[in-house]
Amino acid sequence: MVEHDALSATRAAYDTAAATYAELFRDSLRDRPLDRAILGAFAEVVAAGEAGEVADLGCGPGHVTAYLADLGLAAFGVDASPAMIELARQAHPDLRFEVGSMAALDIADGELGGVLSRWSIIHTPPRELPAILREFHRVLAPGGHLLIGFSATEDPSLPTQVFDHAVAPAYRWSPDHLAGLLRKAGLTEVARMVCEPQPTDRRQFQEVQLLARRA
Numbered sequence: 001m002v003e004h005d006a007l008s009a010t011r012a013a014y015d016t017a018a019a020t021y022a023e024l025f026r027d028s029l030r031d032r033p034l035d036r037a038i039l040g041a042f043a044e045v046v047a048a049g050e051a052g053e054v055a056d057l058g059c060g061p062g063h064v065t066a067y068l069a070d071l072g073l074a075a076f077g078v079d080a081s082p083a084m085i086e087l088a089r090q091a092h093p094d095l096r097f098e099v100g101s102m103a104a105l106d107i108a109d110g111e112l113g114g115v116l117s118r119w120s121i122i123h124t125p126p127r128e129l130p131a132i133l134r135e136f137h138r139v140l141a142p143g144g145h146l147l148i149g150f151s152a153t154e155d156p157s158l159p160t161q162v163f164d165h166a167v168a169p170a171y172r173w174s175p176d177h178l179a180g181l182l183r184k185a186g187l188t189e190v191a192r193m194v195c196e197p198q199p200t201d202r203r204q205f206q207e208v209q210l211l212a213r214r215a
């Protein structure tokens with residue numbers, strides 16, 4: 001596996017923050033009906049296809065992997081942070097969680113019915129993102145779906161913007177720019193959900209979840 005500096009830094013930062021992150025986000029879907037809605041739609045389109053497993057890439061403590069499993073998907077999680085994977089295994093002993101990098105997945109070509117990447121690309125330097133999107137395409141079966149979540153740039157004409165994430169350096173993307181990168185990787189946009197920030201949110205960023213399909 002090629003080790004990038006950004007990935008080493010992200011892994012170390014999430015190893016340190018893992019317990020706090022798990023505590024903060026364990027029940028976060030409960031108060032997020034729109035997130036549950038798009039995860040539900042993702043689960044339905046994946047289940048309607050032929051192929052089997054769904055990988056939650058950058059799964060953190062595994063709460064969303066478990067949500068997908070509860071929706072009936074054969075879901076498993078992968079994360080760069082061993083501490084996150086340990087917490088995920090403890091919380092969900094019936095599910096499979098592996099340490100790994102989204103840039104070099106230990107998954108055969110075309111094996112997956114679905115890929116979920118929920119705020120896990122945010123720490124990827126923009127120059128490295130195209131290779132990760134090609135990796136998502138490689139592991140998806142034809143007709144398989146990707147649901148990818150990220151924060152939007154304030155100005156849509158800016159393709160990317162750095163922001164000071166609490167755990168590790170992070171990036172936002174313009175939704176159109178990211179949709180273009182997905183297209184170049186062979187993934188066609190099916191739908192996107194853009195949530196406006198709530199007054200109580202610490203960061204006033206739009207949150208984007210983009211559903212795409214491998215042709």
Ligand SMILES: C[S@@+](CC[C@H](N)C(=O)[O-])C[C@H]1O[C@@H](n2cnc3c(N)ncnc32)[C@H](O)[C@@H]1O
Pocket residue numbers: 007010011014025057058059060061064078079080081084100101102103117118119120121123124
């Ligand atoms: C903001 S958290 C999101 C966790 C979870 N997806 C969620 O929705 O709460 C980002 C996670 O992605 C993981 N991550 C970031 N870059 C990664 C990479 N290149 N490969 C694997 N995991 C990565 C981090 O270790 C961290 O657990």
